[in-house]
Amino acid sequence: MNKQLKIVTIGGGSSYTPELIEGFIKRKDILPIKEIWLVDVEEGKEKLEIITALAKRMVKKAGLDIQIYATLNRKEALKDADFITTQFRVGSLDARVLDEMIPAKYGILGQETNGPGGLFKAFRTIPVILDIIEDAKELAPNAWIVNFANPAGLLTEAVLRYSGWERFIGVCNLPFGMEMGVANMLDVEKSRIRIDFAGLNHMVFGTDVYLDGQSIKDEVMDKMIKQSSSINMKNVHDLPWSPEFLAGMNVIPCSYHRYYFQKDQMLDHQNEELKEGTSRGTIVKGVEEELFKKYVDVTLDVKPPELQLRGGAYYSDAACNLIASIVNDTKDIQVVNTRNRGAIDSLRYDEAVEVSCVITKEGPRPISTKPLPAAAEGIIQQIKAFEKQAAKAAISGKYEDALVAMVINPLVQSEKLGKLILDEMLVAHKAHLPQFKAVIDDIEKK
């Protein structure tokens, strides 16, 4: 039997944590956990305490012997960790609202993962991730870092390129949700459906679909074409695809493709939200507040059903399945963000990709995919160029690197607006951008 595990959750005060705890509880027979350490920062102390108390109640109710610890001292927690999950949000949801609202003011989509919003989320998050890795090198050199913080692809790219740490895996619920979507469409159990995924996080295509292992791609494409639909996720505004576009692509787009191929309509939608003073971020903020009201209730000892609405459905499943398969060398196929190693011909060997992988005790091993059609590979390659430039800027702290990342983003395409947005966002997020301090000081002087 496997050793008892120590799991550390950075951003433990997140509203998602109960889902993660539930995921661990559900897998008690395959995941032998001894300790869970919830780590957060000073500003999150109150939430951390609420979550910790709830987690303890959940574990107790499940009758499990798992110790739950809460701490603001990251190093203490990391010591000898087996798995480190990272799900923190630097600047919390207020920062996300800025990520969405500032670009929107200039008529540009904020898009918190691959857009200008995601660029700043990366700028805030990458330095912290690299710090955690430096700690891990010293305190837990054999740990796996399982990251759900967004932008998950860009963070994986930055880590693999700049940190010298290989045991880092980016996880997203989107592929899980797409398989669920197909299962629902066909009215079969999700476990019977598998999609071959190839691309980048939030920019991934399904290149084949299987029912019980048999390719049913043509049937699924036909069905999507007839319904003018795709498989959508809750966190992206739903719009139909035209039958002809789906037929021409001949691969299954993810919901985020709407930002690039239905940009005007997504902008219209953003503008409506803007008029109402809301954004996805403000909605989520409201949901979170409601959730924490539940969480403080000392009689609550299970994950409340409202959490499902939070937008991160299946996150816990994605992460817990991954951890369980690593622990048990399950060698099942899961979709994660990892180094390409030749699996996707459209991207370079050493680039981070989102791809179907066999999950082994030694981590994910990408499965070779069929070549992506030309129509699909162009946008993936451009987002990859953006990711690499963004990672470079996040490390260098140079204004010119950041500006280029902003302008080459296919949602921006404007040097003039890009500059305005960049300047305003740099100043707005000043507290969380130590690497850009000199640059921001300069802007503020003007």
Added chain:
Amino acid sequence: MNKQLKIVTIGGGSSYTPELIEGFIKRKDILPIKEIWLVDVEEGKEKLEIITALAKRMVKKAGLDIQIYATLNRKEALKDADFITTQFRVGSLDARVLDEMIPAKYGILGQETNGPGGLFKAFRTIPVILDIIEDAKELAPNAWIVNFANPAGLLTEAVLRYSGWERFIGVCNLPFGMEMGVANMLDVEKSRIRIDFAGLNHMVFGTDVYLDGQSIKDEVMDKMIKQSSSINMKNVHDLPWSPEFLAGMNVIPCSYHRYYFQKDQMLDHQNEELKEGTSRGTIVKGVEEELFKKYVDVTLDVKPPELQLRGGAYYSDAACNLIASIVNDTKDIQVVNTRNRGAIDSLRYDEAVEVSCVITKEGPRPISTKPLPAAAEGIIQQIKAFEKQAAKAAISGKYEDALVAMVINPLVQSEKLGKLILDEMLVAHKAHLPQFKAVIDDIEKK
């Protein structure tokens, strides 16, 4: 000494032809031409006659023994040709005006080479080019085809991918103009300047600049940064680049990059033109009419200076230099559109690229370039994806292929608008799109 050459110019009635004739005359010592055949279609007969008469006067004035022939019978002309230049415009300038105006109505840039306009120019031109190649296979299997018709990159891609004919070279005056621009900026002779070019037609970057062979890239970048400028071409609306963007890219953008990185301002400019009922196409049309008024003047026996304003400056030099270097195995470096063969690491081995080449009697041989920075390669890869999808659609005549080409174009990004534009353009260009006949009939029925 080399054999006497037979040169065939498809689209001989073009207003550019006198420049080409002048180019041949200027190179009389290195280009031993026996015959020039000017070929055009029925609708262009009048212009062809005017141009032929002028060409004869020019040759006579130069005291050369070159026979000029005019014909509407392409096959007759192609027999045993050594060089075939293709510079025709299917649908003439009226078609170009539609290429620009229809997208503009929907708030989308027309852009006659890599944009929606260029897509339709390719749809009209590719079938004709492939026909010419079929004739050439039979009548002039050793001929080189030197193409200036736009979109030169996309046409080269289509030919190399679908025709089985290798002796096809796409020529553009833009790299020539950029070298001229640097020479002017530094106030030196153009012959002392050389730029390493890597990318695609109208989407090319200067990766290094040399003065007498010594790299002066840093100085040139500095100068451009100080002047907030780039090296511009007459046919793209001039806008300054910010110093920070230039510094961040650290390669020299071409003027067409404005469409992708200053899209909003280019749109503003298009909208102004639209208000005035003009477009680049209508302006060119006016210039052309003026030119033909000059050309009919029987006392004119040289290229009139007004031709320079036409926008195609250096085209003749680019084409004639290429032909002269092939004939003489000069092995000098020129920039053309040809198969990549490993020279540009960001693109595939067999894709058409615009790249610095050694020009030999056996054609252009790409020179290995340094890797493009990530910031530059993304947009190039996306345009290449567009080109491949566009070439596929131009051959297949399928609506779904055409729609995908339209929507993945970074100037469109909207399935909804893309569909509207596509439908309107298909109908508008009906006469020149035989491969889309069934599709257009369907649209018209609705």
Added chain:
Amino acid sequence: MNKQLKIVTIGGGSSYTPELIEGFIKRKDILPIKEIWLVDVEEGKEKLEIITALAKRMVKKAGLDIQIYATLNRKEALKDADFITTQFRVGSLDARVLDEMIPAKYGILGQETNGPGGLFKAFRTIPVILDIIEDAKELAPNAWIVNFANPAGLLTEAVLRYSGWERFIGVCNLPFGMEMGVANMLDVEKSRIRIDFAGLNHMVFGTDVYLDGQSIKDEVMDKMIKQSSSINMKNVHDLPWSPEFLAGMNVIPCSYHRYYFQKDQMLDHQNEELKEGTSRGTIVKGVEEELFKKYVDVTLDVKPPELQLRGGAYYSDAACNLIASIVNDTKDIQVVNTRNRGAIDSLRYDEAVEVSCVITKEGPRPISTKPLPAAAEGIIQQIKAFEKQAAKAAISGKYEDALVAMVINPLVQSEKLGKLILDEMLVAHKAHLPQFKAVIDDIEKK
């Protein structure tokens, strides 16, 4: 539940067949077989009958309802087949003896898979395989061909390159045997051991080794180094490796590497065999005769234990496991010969490789491997060059293509000897080399 399967075995009269039948019987719960068709050629009729009778007895003894058919009419058998196994030997063991003996006369290793012997085995086998595929296209277009005929890698290369048929998988018992070897060395169950394989058939390296999913490569290398051994297979003469060579390679060589890195000692061994008038082929012939004496015994209704000595141990397991995993979409990891698709960075995308794959209902999907060390990739690349040249020659039937294949083989390296061996072998195998008929006639005339 899955449909009832029809399995066709080309070369059904082989002495291996009882092992295959046993493999199907052992897997009765996961492999629902309705019919097994044993196909052979006229010369093999007697053996076919013996095997068929034995197979029927075995099935009966197992109490299964599987119909066994024997036929010399391949087309009849192929109709609607689900799996076609190919294990025939064109020219039977007599041809193998020639494959080994003729090169040996010239002081060259025969080596029946990647050496001159394997070259001729490929020349004899490829045309037949391509014929079978033509039949399958017509009669069983959804069948999988599972090939154990040697040289399995070269045949896979030829099929993928020249036949237009993708559902072809080359199987070898060597990887299975190497995992068994490691299990024995560590005294653990084989099921707990997994090796990452990368390379070509009979030219494969183990790039990592796992016990229960945990990498134990360093321990295994250490153990091999201390024992100066490797993991050997019965069919290659056993020689120790030096500790320093193993340490320097730092990947696990397969037993066939001895032909390339211990060539002189393998030659010595061949010369000894030659003196005794034996070769591996003659030994195997003797074993076969003994086996058939057993097989005719009507009381025999199980696989006789002597078959184990035949050299093909685990072949049945390798093939039956593969078939079972395809049928059941098991998605376990097996090592097969298939198209690379980026999994091994040292080889091209479309080349046939031997690599660890996930086995799905839609066939094997290679898993990305770590880059092979330079020391390992050179010999693999050279054998791949040999395989491609050999496949080309097997199709073209040109003397010059065959000569180059012979000479570039690292066991030959001599144009002079290569020519002598080639000529003698062409004539000796004349009856089975229709594609070289004109060439052989020329040789015989001299």
Added chain:
Amino acid sequence: MNKQLKIVTIGGGSSYTPELIEGFIKRKDILPIKEIWLVDVEEGKEKLEIITALAKRMVKKAGLDIQIYATLNRKEALKDADFITTQFRVGSLDARVLDEMIPAKYGILGQETNGPGGLFKAFRTIPVILDIIEDAKELAPNAWIVNFANPAGLLTEAVLRYSGWERFIGVCNLPFGMEMGVANMLDVEKSRIRIDFAGLNHMVFGTDVYLDGQSIKDEVMDKMIKQSSSINMKNVHDLPWSPEFLAGMNVIPCSYHRYYFQKDQMLDHQNEELKEGTSRGTIVKGVEEELFKKYVDVTLDVKPPELQLRGGAYYSDAACNLIASIVNDTKDIQVVNTRNRGAIDSLRYDEAVEVSCVITKEGPRPISTKPLPAAAEGIIQQIKAFEKQAAKAAISGKYEDALVAMVINPLVQSEKLGKLILDEMLVAHKAHLPQFKAVIDDIEKK
């Protein structure tokens, strides 16, 4: 006009130096040289003085104002050098005789460039080259290093991979000689012939041949086939190729290919030399002694014609042409060893290759080649694997790395003999292998 150059020749006491001096003198109009510094080591002092005196007489006779300096102080010489030529021989010709004789004792070809002999030449030379580069980084950071020391390809690989210095070019006279050979075969001026070269040093293929720029490859292949010959160099024992082998390869092999494709005959030849107690090295030693007898003659003031026999014909032309083209940004095509950068598809982007390049002031720029046929690429890839392993061993000084380099060499293929040869050579060259000191001490203790 260009600045006056300072040229430094490491190994200035070489018998080749007068040829180099003559080369500079012949190019006086395009190569404005101010100073030539001849550098050598203590043991070469006497020869250095003889050569220096001769060089001064040569320059004086030519009426040029070039200062010749001799020094044993390398740093003094390197200060502000423009070009550094490296042509030294660590251990002098005695070491070469060992390189050839020790392997020969074991029945293995010594081959002083890509064989076991070359391996040890690399082991002795690489540390010295890296030392020179460290000096150059400090004293002459803009200098070009033009290396003729062998093995020129392996040294280039080691420098590009391990030194961080890019301005290093490996030069060989073999491509020059092959073009000369074709010119002689066709009885035309060499300047009219050009060969496209692709491969590695002493393992290069001519993929096309041009007369005045027109491909005449088919005619040249035919002629070679009819003459059963190839284009040979003085320093490789001449053997005919069979017509069929040449036809099958369909690219022009270099003379060193005999070691790999006519290995047995080359071994026979070596054995004959061995019986006579000679090797190429001993012959060259005799020639050298004769040459120095000439050189001391104070009336000699030109390069003596006997030098031609030395085997290095055209070395001076190759090196001086390269230097002149860099100085003058000539942009002519020359064949050198440099980084691949995509030019040869069979090799990786960053590997050192021998390839046709455009020579610019900023160094050589490889020209894209057509893909090599499979038959040619295998041996090139294997030699490249050997080169990389050899470079690794030359730096690491590890016994296991050296052993693997020895064994994977296609001239060795034997772990047992490889070990014997390695041990004997390590001890024999002890004085020049500081990096292997610990290893050699161990061997000697046994």
